[in-house]
Amino acid sequence: DGGITQSPKYLFRKEGQNVTLSCEQNLNHDAMYWYRQDPGQGLRLIYYSQIVNDFQKGDIAEGYSVSREKKESFPLTVTSAQKNPTAFYLCASSIDGGVGTEAFFGQGTRLTVV
Amino acid sequence: EDQVTQSPEALRLQEGESSSLNCSYTVSGLRGLFWYRQDPGKGPEFLFTLYSAGEEKEKERLKATLTKKESFLHITAPKPEDSATYLCAVQAMEYGNKLVFGAGTILRVKS
Numbered sequence: 001d002g003g004i005t006q007s008p009k010y011l012f013r014k015e016g017q018n019v020t021l022s023c024e025q026n027l028n029h030d031a032m033y034w035y036r037q038d039p040g041q042g043l044r045l046i047y048y049s050q051i052v053n054d055f056q057k058g059d060i061a062e063g064y065s066v067s068r069e070k071k072e073s074f075p076l077t078v079t080s081a082q083k084n085p086t087a088f089y090l091c092a093s094s095i096d097g098g099v100g101t102e103a104f105f106g107q108g109t110r111l112t113v114v
Numbered sequence: 115e116d117q118v119t120q121s122p123e124a125l126r127l128q129e130g131e132s133s134s135l136n137c138s139y140t141v142s143g144l145r146g147l148f149w150y151r152q153d154p155g156k157g158p159e160f161l162f163t164l165y166s167a168g169e170e171k172e173k174e175r176l177k178a179t180l181t182k183k184e185s186f187l188h189i190t191a192p193k194p195e196d197s198a199t200y201l202c203a204v205q206a207m208e209y210g211n212k213l214v215f216g217a218g219t220i221l222r223v224k225s
Contacts, residue, residue, distance in 0.1 A: 004157075035215075042118065042215035043158075043201070058212070090157050097211050100146040100165055105157035 002027045004106035006091050011111045013078065013085060021076045021109045023091030029104075031097030032074040036060060037088040037108075046089075049074055050097040078111065086113050117141050118204055120216035127223050130191045135200055135219045138184040143207025147185050149178050150201040152218070158201055192223045 004025045013019045025032065031050045035043040045058030049068040063082025068074055074093075078085045088110050092103040121136045137147070146165055150158035162171045164180040171178050175196065177188040187200055199220050203213040 006157075040217060042217045043203075043213075044215075045212055048212070092157075099205065099211060100163060102148055102160050102163050103213060104160060105150075107157045108155070110155075 004091060004093055004104060006089075006106035006109050008109060009107070011109055012114050013111060014114060016080045018077055018079050019111065021078070021089055021091075021111070023074045023076065023106060025072055025074075025091075025093045025106075027093055027095075027104065028071070029093035029095050030071070031094045031101075031103075032068070033092040033094075033103060034058075034064070034066065034074070034076045035090045035092065037090060043090065046076065048097070085111055087111060117206075117214050118202060118216040120200075120202060120219050122219060123217070124220040125222070127189075127192055127221070129193055129223055129225045132188070132190045132192070134189070135187040135221070136184060137187070137202035137216055139204045139206075140183075141204055141206035141208055141214065144204060145207060145211075146205040147180055148203045148205070148213065149185070149187055150203070152199045152201055154199075161200075189221070192221075194223050194225050197221055197223050 007022045033048045034046040044060050047066040049055035065077045090108050091106045094101045094103045118139050149161040152158040162178040167182045169180050175190050179186045199218045201218045203215045
């Protein structure tokens, strides 16, 4: 079955630690995205990539980093510079990121600082 | 100022009681408006894309409509399994191809 797989489902981070969230898709989509979801707020865009080896900052990129070395993979690293990382993180992909193309989402990773 | 506003924040319905959710937007140059359904602890599931005023799309008990400044998601004779958070997002010229999401409407349908 085609889809987007995020792992792990739950992740706990200690203060000062970097953690990496995995996102893999087998939909052959060119564009991939990372969003953050906080209670009572809309999804906010962290980073996006429309092609391998290229990515752009979204609205809240500070304290995060990404890579896009393969078409099917777009990992997100939450660095120690992100002061409030506790949130629900969602990865998405779309066929080409163009006008009017819908995005499909993974099942999310819930990150908690302990 | 929020570019995408959803109302109400929460809605409780009895099974079979039809209603509508609203998504209003202030962006210019709308390229597409998207509706998603999200169950607790899960990722959003795509429902509809609307591109121009007057367009309508239907799926089972759901019908989405679009005007120049807002979209409605009409739910006809809802069932408890329709309980979820419904999100809308817009894609507009002023934001390139990025999606801007509203905060969502939490729908609870009681039997």
